[in-house]
Amino acid sequence: MVAIDLDVVSVPVREQPQLMLAKPILAMRDIAKSYGDVRALAGVDVTVYPGEVMGIVGESGSGKSTLLRMMNLEDTPDRGSYTLALPGHENRNLFALDRFERRMLRAHHIGIVYQNPHLGLLMNHTSSGNVAERLLIAGNRNFAELRERARQSLDASEFPLSRMDARPNELSGGMQQRVQLAKAIALEPTVLLLDEPTTGLDVSVQALVLDTLKRLQRDRAITMVLVSHDLGVIRTMADRVMVMRGGAVVEEGLADQIFQDPQHEYTQQLVHAKL
Numbered sequence: 001m002v003a004i005d006l007d008v009v010s011v012p013v014r015e016q017p018q019l020m021l022a023k024p025i026l027a028m029r030d031i032a033k034s035y036g037d038v039r040a041l042a043g044v045d046v047t048v049y050p051g052e053v054m055g056i057v058g059e060s061g062s063g064k065s066t067l068l069r070m071m072n073l074e075d076t077p078d079r080g081s082y083t084l085a086l087p088g089h090e091n092r093n094l095f096a097l098d099r100f101e102r103r104m105l106r107a108h109h110i111g112i113v114y115q116n117p118h119l120g121l122l123m124n125h126t127s128s129g130n131v132a133e134r135l136l137i138a139g140n141r142n143f144a145e146l147r148e149r150a151r152q153s154l155d156a157s158e159f160p161l162s163r164m165d166a167r168p169n170e171l172s173g174g175m176q177q178r179v180q181l182a183k184a185i186a187l188e189p190t191v192l193l194l195d196e197p198t199t200g201l202d203v204s205v206q207a208l209v210l211d212t213l214k215r216l217q218r219d220r221a222i223t224m225v226l227v228s229h230d231l232g233v234i235r236t237m238a239d240r241v242m243v244m245r246g247g248a249v250v251e252e253g254l255a256d257q258i259f260q261d262p263q264h265e266y267t268q269q270l271v272h273a274k275l
Helices: 064-071 099-109 127-137 143-156 173-185 203-220 231-237 255-260 265-274
Strands: 026-035 038-048 053-057 079-084 110-113 191-195 223-228 240-245 248-254
Touching (some): 026 064, 064 191, 099 110, 110 173, 127 143, 127 173, 248 255, 248 265
Parallel strands (some): 191 223
């Protein structure tokens, strides 16, 4: 694995690149998980810094989506720790939280966009209602405010406001992803998790979704973790990249280094196959 200095990480800052000195906003250590005889994760470490996009790439079964579920506190590892730089939680292992505490932390601090919109949306509720649901979980009860904040969030995700009362099952795949994105960013989360957000979309729609994500990251400096098997998507979005295989990280580094000078044989195969 390529070594990285965890105290000083060069993170490209859009429009004004410079060396950033920062403490991690997300840290996972020694994450291991098995399902029966199947090893999903084998002692994985993850460090993500404020305002950056961390890309996680690997073939199907590499463990990347399992790792993202751990970040969203949907599952608990067999061993390992998980911390977010949040007041009152800086040194607390989030895997020790109970079910209610996890739900509240996700509502306020972790947004997620799933590959399958059915996992993130209530398909028979309106698009604005889906966004409002997240606000309700966080404790907002004022109807007028709920609708206005839902409208603002949908607008930020470049969803057509003329369709905000349409149900997701009446929308295209690309528009469903925009509703998921609006729901995920409604409370300005500490970290935004993206699980194959463009898979299954037409190329032109993929480009529109990626443009929206890039604009949000630029304008709001949202910290993102992006999982994809598509190296083109990772190269477009990521500042740093983790390459996973068989539940382990085989290489990690700045995106330019990974794509221009991959060190691990598996990474070389991925990059050359894409080229």
